[in-house]
Structures are given as C-alpha cells and as structure tokens.
Amino acid sequence: MKKSLLLIAIALFGFTTMQAQEYVMFGAKGGVNFSTFSGDGVNAFNDPDGRTSFHLGLIAEIPLSERFSIQPEVLYSGQGYDIADRNNANDIEYQLDYINVPVIAKVYLTEGLALEAGPQVGFLVNSEIDGNPSSTNDEFSVSLDEEQFNTVDFSVALGASYKFRGGFFVNGRYNIGLTDIYDDSFRNNIFSGADAKHSVIQAGIGFMF
Template identity: 25%
Template sequence: MKKLMLLVLLFCGSIIMAQEASFGIKGGLNYGATGEYNGHQEAAGDLSSNFTEDGENQRGFHVGIFSKFEIVGIFIQPELLYTSLNTEYSDFDYKLDKIDLPVLAGVNVLGPLNIKAGPSFQYVLSNELENTSLQIGDVENEISVGYQLGAGLELGRLGIDVRYEGAFQENNTFGEMATENNFTIDSRASQWILSASYAF
C-alpha cells in the first residue's frame, strides 16, 4: 500500500509543479498478453524437460484520469489508470489487475496530431490463475517500470490515443504445479492500448 501511495504522490506532484494544467478522464481497450510462462514437464521413461510458452493475446480495459501541461513547447502528460488484463496459456488463464502511471512527454506535430513516449510505472493489485487448480504467489516486484509510445488526436476536448506498451525487464510471479514442479509467469505486459479521453 505504501508503494501505491508513492505512485499517487508522484502523479499529484507532477501536477502541482505545473502552473497551467488541463485535467480529464480517459478509458479504453487493451490488446496484448503478459510475458512468458516457463515450466517443467514430465515425459515418458522418467524423462523431463523445461518449456517456455508465450501467452495468447486477449482484450482488457483501462480507466482513469490524466493531466497535461506544456513546458517550452513540449507537453508532459501523467496519467493514473486502473488496468485489467487476461492472458490465455495452455494450462490456465492468468488475470492481472494493476495501477498504471505513465508519465509521457510529447510534441504536437501537425494540427491536432501529436506523438508521445515515456516510462510507465506498474503497481500490481492482484494476479491469479483461472480455470485451473494450480496456485500462484505474489509477483517479484509490486512496482516495475516499462515504456509507452504512440500518437494521439485532439479534437477540442475529446482525444483519441493509440499506444504500444513494452517492458524493460521481466517481473516474474511464481507458482507450483501438482507435480511439485515450479513455474513462473512474467507479469509485465506487451500490449496495444486504444483510449478515448475528455478534458474538463
């Protein structure tokens, strides 16, 4: 909880530093998957082997608030978002709920079109397996850092954004199979994000 409060304070602090800032709400769809599922499987003749599986892309959603202010021709856009993701693996579905704090810098390039990029902080609220009896523990790091980059259109108070989010490094969560063989899932997502926003 202390780490979550740190993210909220970081968001609020970036707003306080701005002399003129706009505020708004946003939400939309996510399409992607969390990282690799690494496990161990038994084979015939007492043989065993390790395996790695990429998850199947699924739809998710996000909703939250944002602020935007300009500094010498460059705008800074911090956001505070609740995001829900679901990734399908061969043995189970992996559900992840998190708080995202992207802090993006951007420029207006042509009329209402802008481009932006920056770090995205992730705080994991919960992660669990569905459609299985397997158990899973907590992620290695409650807070991790990835990146976002994309483009947007501003049409008056309305905005539309398309972004890609990736990870700088893995943030594994550990589980245990019935055979007592451990497995891991990388909780950092690689995904496309489509958002609509409204500025007050």
C-alpha cells in the first residue's frame, strides 16, 4: 500500500512537469519541521508540544510568466508531536510521517523573492511512538495501527522563498491541516471525535538546476 501511494505521488509530480519540459527547472530541497496538532480536539492530547523533524524531496518550477510559476513537489515529511519533553534525555515522540505532494503557486514580488501558496495532499507512510528518536535503535519504538488514521491528508501551504543567482534558495512555509488526523469509523479509536489536524512550520534550503 505504501509503495502504491509513493508511486502515485511520483506520477503526479511527473505529469505536472512534463507539460512544460523545455522550460521547467528541477531541484531538491530539505529542511526542518516544527509540527504539532491543532483544532477543537487538541485538548485531547493535553496541548502537545511540537515535534522537531525534517522534510526532504524533489521539486520542479514551471514558469508561466515573468512573475508567476507553478511548483509541484514530492517530499518526505516528519510530523506529529512530542508526548514528553525530558531534560537530559530523549523526547518521547508521536511520529506520523507522510509523503507530501504540494502544488505551489509562486508570485514573484521582485527578482528572487516570491510568495507561495497552494494545496497539498499527503500519504501516511509511518506511524509510531518513539521513545528514543535520536537513535536508530528500535527498542523504544511502538508501531501504531494505521487503520485509526485517515491515511490521506489534505492541507494548505502558505509561505515565501528567496532564490539567489546560481540556483540556491531558502524558504519558509506553514502547512495548515484541513483533514482530521483520526478516522472516527475505527472501532477502537480512543480519539474518536477529536478534531485534530496537522500544523507544521517548515524552514528549508534547496538548489534549482
């Protein structure tokens, strides 16, 4: 199932870019995520602290005019929140990781500086509680039943970027979740009715070529 979702994401990325191959610029990006849950049901999670993780993936920019471009992306994104923040020890993290496919509209205000906005669809590829997130040791990891989650997540991305001459760029973005994280139809879902959605701040760098 996860491989199928990844293939769908890659296909969407390829279909968008092939429409303007002679103009499109390709690139890669990565950076840090600061994620938590938001919504009316957030108290069900005792006002969770943010999880610090990462995003990494491929992008393409398709110029449609001098000041307007479409930028599809395929990103691996670590999301969720911190269950506990322990001094002098590893945090306990509630980890929900996605393959995200944003399609971003970019409006250039000046040369290099652009505002960004667009829809994003995400496919859940990992769900676990990790008591030792800074280690590769799985001894403290507990896998979660993916059936309790909505495995497809929709959100809106808002942000800005600055591209330097030569292709290097920096960007910041806020992803506002639109889809409930939990599936209320799951029989044993203790969070049934909790209106919890993703809230993710991203800061990244990348290179276009």
